[in-house]
Amino acid sequence: MTVAVINSGGANLGSVVHALRRSGVEATLTADAGVIRSADRVILPGVGSAGAAMRALDQAGLVEVITRLEQPVLGICLGLQLLFEHSAEGDVACLGILPGAVERLAVPPELRLPHMGWNQLDWTDPDDPLSSGMDGSEWFYFVHSFAAPVDQAVAVSDHGQGFAAIVRRRNFAACQFHPEKSGSAGARLLANFLES
């Protein structure tokens, strides 16, 4: 199996490659349209701001390449937010694969922003292929200040408000947390993606 990890210019993209290697899969970190199109699985990671990431994808000529992908795609963290139509972070148009807009988390004063740490999921679609072998007791590592609406979510999480923890539309799925940093639960989710 070939796995392409899209190099969107953010920091720490290597962590996803390391996580896949621990699962026995050699992934390629790339911004090459040909490599991305021909891969069996594509991962869109991202740490940084939505504006900078969209500019990087645009400059690399990857916006249309990504939106037309037909193999299973997994967005991670910012990679989830980029799948929506718009992000309030930098007021930027995103890939528009999922309807809706990403907004800053509205947290009450007693809660912290960023939402940083381990949290659990509530599967709204327990039949989603990514949920295989999980029952909601697992913990995943989140670090974000912006979040997507729950309408398109197959799993939601909560930090002062409900937000999309995992979304899906056709071959595109994405998680707001970092499976590559979520211990055994994260490894299971990545394995589910590779098997989907």
Place this chain on the structure above:
Amino acid sequence: MVAVRLIPCLDVRDGRVVKGVRFRDHREMGDIVELAQSYRDQGADELVFYDITASPQRRSVDVAWVERVAETIDIPFCVAGGIRDVATARTVLHAGADKISVNSPALERPALIAELADAFGSQCVVAGIDSIREKSGFRVRQYTGDPDNMVDPRRDTLSWVEEVQRLGAGEIVLNCMDSDGVREGYDIDQLATMRKHCRVPLIASGGAGTPEHFLKVFEQADVDGALAATVFHSGQIRIPDLKTWLARHHIIVRS
């Protein structure tokens, strides 16, 4: 609900993990990757590596061990020590660190925090603060990794806690120096005071000796995580036992 984080702190000197008492008399504790893996397996929620020789000697972090850790462990980790510019931070983050923590260099040049937050986002930028209790209140200390070169930057801790947040720090680790390494409990009074002025996650550091100390700091200072070294390294407190015990006392932990 987000779980509290239990964070073993691995002080690194010349590529090995060490631990001192009140920042002096460092003893060697073992290999970085082996210790990191062992803590990950025990259920540590995050790891912090402080290169304690880096800042006083004005050299930056050796990234070879950062890469080795990143290849091996699948929980988040933060690297501190000697990061004084965006280029160095980028090297450390690209080597696989999830966050970078700045302490002494940010006191030298506070704009560093804003530059790092602009380049990588606040979620990557931790402000490490070493604080000491004086008659006039809580005060910041600089270059604490080397007691012979420690400096009083003439700042009170509260104003620095507020300033680092304004500049874009996404998390604060407050190391209460009077409690560090002596295992008599976290400085609840100081942490609770700073908590009131902290919108970002606050991590307690310095003083853990018993499970009760962890319970007290989560209940009374409302911190998001607790850092400890000696009690974990010595095996005096095992993380799985501590989590079970905290859960029984209604603290939300990752099981």
